[in-house]
Amino acid sequence: MKKVRVGAAQGFYGDSIDAALANAKFGNVDYLAFDCLAELTMAILAKDQQKDPQAGFTRDIGPAMKTLLPYVKEKNIKILTNAGGLHPEGAQQVVLQIAHQLGITDLKVAIVTGDNILSKIPDFLNMGISLEDLETKASFTEDIQRKLLFANAYIGAQPLVEALKKGADIVISGRTTDTAQFLAPLIYEFNWSEDDWDRLASGIFMGHLLECSAQSTGGNFAGNWEKVEGFEQMAYPIAEVYENGDFIITKVEECGGLVNKETVKEQMLYEIHDPSAYVTPDVIVDLTNVHLEETAPNEVKVTGVRGKKKPSHLKVVMGYENGYMGQVIIGYSWPDALKKAKAAEQIIRRQLKEKKIEFDEIRADFIGYNSLHGPLAKKPDDNMNEIYLRMVVKSGDKKKADSFRRLFPPLALNGPPTMTYIGNIPTRQLIGMWSALVPREEVERNVKVTIKEVETYANSDA
Secondary structure (H helix, E strand, O other), X not given: OOEEEEEEEEOOOOOOOHHHHHHHHHOOOOEEEEOOOOHHHHHHHHHHHHHOOOOOOOOOHHHHHHHHHHHHHHOOOEEEEOOOOOOHHHHHHHHHHHHHHOOOOOOEEEEEEOOEOHHHHHHHHHOOOOOOOOOOOOOOXXXXXXXXXXXXXXXXXXXXXXXXXXXXXXXXXXXXXXXXXXXXXXXXXXXXXXXXXXXHHHXXXXXXXXXXXOOOOOOOOOOOHHHOOOHHHEOOOEEEEEOOOOEEEEOOOOOEOOOOHHHHHHHHOOOOOOOOOXXXXXXXXXXOOXXXXXXXXXXXXXXXXXXXXXXXXXXXXXXXXXXXXXXXXXXXXXXXXXXXXXXXXXXXXXXXXXXXXXOOEEEEXXXXXXXXXXXXXXXXXXXXXXEEEEEEEEEOOHHHHHHHXXXXXXXXXXXXXXXXXXXXXXXXXXXXEEEEEEEHHHHHOOOXXXXXXXXXXXXXXX
């Protein structure tokens, strides 16, 4: 039975390239798939683009391609990535330039565009598409529309398949789903139909198990993590996928990590709200009958994935200007570290009240006590060595948010003893997130694939 090997290459913007290189060198992979985007990443890219209109793609695509492109031709590996973010054309130019510098010819770099629907928002509203927020059910307002910085639909694997059919060696997209880069090679290689729901679902699930760096190979593992060896050089997962949709999760022997039912099962449930209906643009995935079998050391066979008809609408994620955040961190040492930190918080709150300074929101956390567990944190020992107070304010006025930190330096001599001041933390612009549904045909009619070759780039004025 025909099989295809897909290797994970990146789980987030800024991830290490070492495991991708190991998969290219030792993994006998046919494809390397990157998942670079999250809602936070889109916000980061939007801020980049505010400063430079030519920005908006993940800047680590350059170093990644410089590392991996030699293997594209040497080992006939194809690469798929959503590093294009808000500006796939810019990412394409970077890859072409690097290939030219490396002396690599006969390389086709495709981009998939059309997920960016920011300019289409007025048309959607005129058509009666409500854009109601998926989480809060709040109505989409003119104020939100005026403050929008980006709006992108999650598109699926089919345009990436089209790029592969056109001979692309590298496929760069914008806001695809996390799993699209992993599913596309399977549709292309096995010629799966667009309504082969069970096999498509299996391909999506494979992508889900590979999309998060080493989370299927022992990274971020909440089980017996101390038995995972080689954290300093973790392997990223590889999937060996068969034409019927069954697949095996494994890793290269040259790197650390662990693949067993527990590591795979933990990633299986990661970010899955309803195991019977994991909704993606390509298929709705049902995981309730999945079977995991350890077939060899560091090998887990996956069967039993089922699929249902793809949804009629696509999810859209939008980011809008949402004020500014001012932040300060100060620390106190034993004795009475927590008591001192709590007293400092109250001093600041009283000063704000006396000076009649108001913020939209004020938050305080005690790092070392409740900053992670919040109200679930157990009452601490009075003999804690150190505690850090983190206070954060939100304001629509940048200067006002920036002024918050000026209240703290005097506490070094005017407040409880042993205060340590953690420098000046820059005021940050906040971006609010808005999710909505749009009829898929209104997005997909504008999705297109554009391919450029290295020779064309080399002979142009670029």
